[in-house]
Amino acid sequence: MHIxxxxxxxxxxxxxxxxxxENSFPYQSIIKPFPTCPLIPQxxxxxxxxxxxxxxxxxxxxxxxxxxxxFVVPTPSLLLQPESSSSPLSEPSLSPQHELSLSxxxxxxxxxxxxxxxxxxxxxxxxxxxxxxxxxxxxxxSLESNNPVQRDPLVTRSQHNIFKPKxxxxxxxxxxxxxxxxxxxxxxxxxxxxxxxxxxxxxxxMNNGTWTLVPRLSHTNVVGCKWLFQIKRNSDGSVSQxxxxxxxxxxxxxxxxxxxxxxxxVVKTQTIKVVLxxxxxxxxxxxxxxxxxxxx
Amino acid sequence: xxxxxxxxxSEFPQHVCKLKKAIYGLRQTPRAWQYSxxxxxxxxxxxxxxSDPSLFIYNKQGxxxxxxxxxxxLLLTGSNARFLHQFMTELSTKFSLKQLGFPHYFLGIEIxxxxxxxxxxxxxxxRELLEKFNMLGAKSVNTPLCMTTxxxxxxxSAAADSKLFRSIIGALQYIxxxxxxxxxxxxxxxxxxxxPIQVHFQQLKRVVRYLKLTINHGLKLAKPPYLKLxxxxxxx
Numbered sequence: 001m002h003i004x005x006x007x008x009x010x011x012x013x014x015x016x017x018x019x020x021x022e023n024s025f026p027y028q029s030i031i032k033p034f035p036t037c038p039l040i041p042q043x044x045x046x047x048x049x050x051x052x053x054x055x056x057x058x059x060x061x062x063x064x065x066x067x068x069x070x071f072v073v074p075t076p077s078l079l080l081q082p083e084s085s086s087s088p089l090s091e092p093s094l095s096p097q098h099e100l101s102l103s104x105x106x107x108x109x110x111x112x113x114x115x116x117x118x119x120x121x122x123x124x125x126x127x128x129x130x131x132x133x134x135x136x137x138x139x140x141x142s143l144e145s146n147n148p149v150q151r152d153p154l155v156t157r158s159q160h161n162i163f164k165p166k167x168x169x170x171x172x173x174x175x176x177x178x179x180x181x182x183x184x185x186x187x188x189x190x191x192x193x194x195x196x197x198x199x200x201x202x203x204x205x206m207n208n209g210t211w212t213l214v215p216r217l218s219h220t221n222v223v224g225c226k227w228l229f230q231i232k233r234n235s236d237g238s239v240s241q242x243x244x245x246x247x248x249x250x251x252x253x254x255x256x257x258x259x260x261x262x263x264x265x266v267v268k269t270q271t272i273k274v275v276l277x278x279x280x281x282x283x284x285x286x287x288x289x290x291x292x293x294x295x296x
Numbered sequence: 297x298x299x300x301x302x303x304x305x306s307e308f309p310q311h312v313c314k315l316k317k318a319i320y321g322l323r324q325t326p327r328a329w330q331y332s333x334x335x336x337x338x339x340x341x342x343x344x345x346x347s348d349p350s351l352f353i354y355n356k357q358g359x360x361x362x363x364x365x366x367x368x369x370l371l372l373t374g375s376n377a378r379f380l381h382q383f384m385t386e387l388s389t390k391f392s393l394k395q396l397g398f399p400h401y402f403l404g405i406e407i408x409x410x411x412x413x414x415x416x417x418x419x420x421x422x423r424e425l426l427e428k429f430n431m432l433g434a435k436s437v438n439t440p441l442c443m444t445t446x447x448x449x450x451x452x453s454a455a456a457d458s459k460l461f462r463s464i465i466g467a468l469q470y471i472x473x474x475x476x477x478x479x480x481x482x483x484x485x486x487x488x489x490x491x492p493i494q495v496h497f498q499q500l501k502r503v504v505r506y507l508k509l510t511i512n513h514g515l516k517l518a519k520p521p522y523l524k525l526x527x528x529x530x531x532x
Contacts, residue, residue, distance in 0.1 A: 185301045202303050211297065211313035213305055222312050223297045223322070246300050247321035259324045265349040267366045269473050272402070273416075273517065275351070275362050279373040280413055281520045287380060288399035291368035291391050 185227045188244070194229060197244035205246060221257065224249040326367060333365065336390055340383065354379075366403055405474060408514070416474045417514030422507050425467050429460075429504065436509035437502055440481040447484060447499055449491070456497040462489050464500055471507070474515040478503065 157163070188194035205211070216222065225248050232241040253259055279286050297313040299305060318328040337352050338344070342363060345351035354361035354374065361374030361383070370393075374380045387393055399407050408415040426432045441447075468482050481503050488496045 189302050198302060202300065205319075208317060210317045210319060211315050213299070213308055213311040214314045215308075216310060216312045220312075225297050225300050225313075225319075225321075227300065227302070245320060248297055248315075248319045250321045250323045250325075253323050255323075259322075263327060265330065267350045267364055267403075268348045271345075271348040271351050272364060272371070272405075273515075275364055275371065275373060276407070276414055276416075277517050277520060278362065278523070280517060281523045282375060284373045284375055285377055285380065286399055287372040287384060288396040288402060289370040289372065289384065289387070290394040290396055291370070 181229045181231055183229075188227065188229055193242045194244065197229070197242040198227065201244045201246055221252070221254060223252050329367070330365075333391070337363065337365075340386070369402065371399060371402060404470070406514075410516075413516060413518040415514045415516050417512065418471055418474055419511050419514075422471060422511050425471075426504065426508060426511075428467075429464060431501070431504045431508065434501070434505045434508055437505045438509065440478055440503045440506040441484065441499060442502065447488070447496060449488060450493060451495055453494045456492045456494050458489070458492050461492040461497060461500060464504070465489055468500075468503060468507075475510075475513065476515075477510075477513075478507070481506075 182188040182191070182194060185198070188198060225246055228245045228247055230243045230245070231239055232243055234240045276286070278284070297315055297319070299309070299311065299313055305311060315322075318325040322328075334344070334352075340354075341356055342352035342354045342361070345353055350365045352363040352365070354363070359374065359376045359379050361372065361376070361379060364371040370387075372380060372384065384393070384395060388395070398409075401407070404418065404421050406417045406420060408417060423432075426434075465482065465486055468478065469486075472479050472482055481499075485496060485500050485503070492500075
């Protein structure tokens, strides 16, 4: 860990072994609130903070490395950006603080301590009682005054005026066309031929005695149902039949509870061949039949 | 089941439908259908075949009849034409049936009567398959598999789209129904279904290209000169 410490003698201390005591803040009462200091030098506006250290005693490097106060200087990473250094504000000024701050090498581990929103409150961590601290609050410009395009290298589509309309609210208010299949029963019940189709299916189910209406029991799983709509067409594309079908949502059934076995046998291909050969050899006639509605 | 929307009973809107019969979409539907159909067929006098539960055999008073059931597709043949017609009319009163006469198309297999017997062909299915996998314009080849280099599990080439690979394999497996010449190739390529690489994919495409050349091939069921069972055994 590289820790840069500044004191009024303009000396940078670098220490590799640093103990951070993060949960205790022993000098909270001593540290004055940071007013807008008149001592603010004209320095780089992108620099967020510089910490001045006034030490009561003479300190040397050894003290610093052992028990000396540790100051974390939030070094803005913006220092590296060419446009900020080329801005007129960052022209070399006479203030020594500025020279110092420019000589600092931004450490990524230190920049973690820095929050751009906590403007004027630099993060300080220290563990020695032998120092008083005076802060020079930074002269951070607000985000509005900074040009975000300059700061952000990301190029968004909106910067190039590329906009795509949102698709979520694209719903037609117009009635469904005749050659389209409705997807919901609400849509279908607005059109006469679909009402007829639904009634036909419903009457077929009623005539078949498919169900009886019973009061709902609390312990039973009620399976949902859904209407499906389909247009049957002739080979030339003309509509031959509007077909509605009521289906149960079988996926809401629970295995073991609603049903136990669902296996239904299918034909072995060998059997088909044997039967065909048999019919052929004996000269029997073959008949194929198709069951119309298999919900029986 | 919930009451269907749009047809909710005005007096009992909170009631639910207690299903007396299976409806489309229920998980039990195929089985329920199979059971009710089976019960009826057995009551008429058919008995289930031991080797295939969907084959029903009638053998009474010298009348033989065979009924194949594939969910809602039925195939009926028998020795006595009068019995068959009687049975079919009985069936159509019980279930709503559509009589299609001589089978031309059964389970996606086209049955073509020829001078020597029947030809089972799946050319429509193969054409659909070629179209589905964009192989209609492919150059055809004469053999289903490349014989010179054996197919290995891994030879270092890049991985292929395993989902597409399995999808094509599955589609081809149905073709082996009538195409025993493809059995070996598809069996071989199925061994790499779990981790196909580009080499396997090339071989699979070769099978499809071979299919394109032989799209009209089929299985010929010749009229047997005599019906006798032949058994072959092999000592282990």
